Amino acid sequence: MLKKLFILLFLVAIYAPLTAQNEDYARKILKTLCSPEFHGRGYAFGGDSLAAEYLCEEFKLLGIKPIMQPFALTANVFDKDAYIVAGKDTLKAGRDFVVYPANQSVNCNIKFSKDFRKSDSMQVADITLFAVDKLPPQGIADHQNKSAKFYVSKALIHNKKRASIHLDAQLKHGYITHNIIGIIPGETDTFKVITGHYDHVGTLGRDAYFPGAHDNASGTAMVMDLAREFANMSPQHYSLAFILFSGEELGLFGSYYYTRNPYFPLSKIKTLINLDMLGSGDEGIMVVNGSVLKDEFDFLVNINNTNNYVPIIQSRGEAANSDHYFFYKKGVKSLYIYTLGTYKEYHNIYDRAEIIPMPAYNGIFNLVKDFVTDF
């Protein structure tokens, strides 16, 4: 009995650190990507390049030689002034207001009409102010309009008579960003591919940045974690490719470019799993294309039925909502996994590494690992 207890304690002792280790590694990657030094991984202050360099260094530490694939994009960037003075209060970007991503620069004073107190919006020339109870998610655009829209917390402007608005918007043309590809050769030249995007929406002015822990430092961290896992295993039958895209938030630009300029033929991809938004998961996961790619989806569900990795696996049809899409359109069997549940911070300044729960992290990690190994 005592001996059995010792064996049990020994197993607990070696097993617990092993499971924690993966999440610790992922959390380290996630925390770094979400830190202020990476400026929200957009195109202000070279945030995307800094993130790309960091991820390449991490690939090297795993013994995987990273390939950087450059491509050009156009991005509207807010990297200088972004503030509103309403009455005597200075409203803070991100916390008190957000902007329409295609805004042009604005420097003006607005006197609020009497009706503004009673309504939810006000327009003066090309500028529209929306008074909102909850700020909408901040996006990023690849163009600039000849107008500007601001979403401001109602409580901070409805009792004011005037405001001065300051926003510097810079449309950067021909900005060079990078996809990152890490390859682990297997016994054949057919690939299993795991993808995620590392870019996010960047900054709103000099001070506010969007950490993007959920979208998609979480998925990036798992891609790296899986690369680390397979790098430490003996070679698989299939070759493995880990691809981290840029330009996703602008409209899937990185994966679009990659599918037109692949490093190995797309016809050589057996399956692709895209990971984007893994911060939640207490209510399970959604598999995009699960209802069209039956064999792949059933295999995932069987793995989960045997191991109880995640609470529930739901499926839906095709959707152009992440980087699996253009692969799928080119005939690659591509699934996209995102989490379901209570964590909802999204494209705001509060989506931080410190608070993201990732309750299903280990479950999804094991699910994807088993799928890649066994399918």
Ligand SMILES: [Zn+2]
């Ligand atoms: Zn995303």
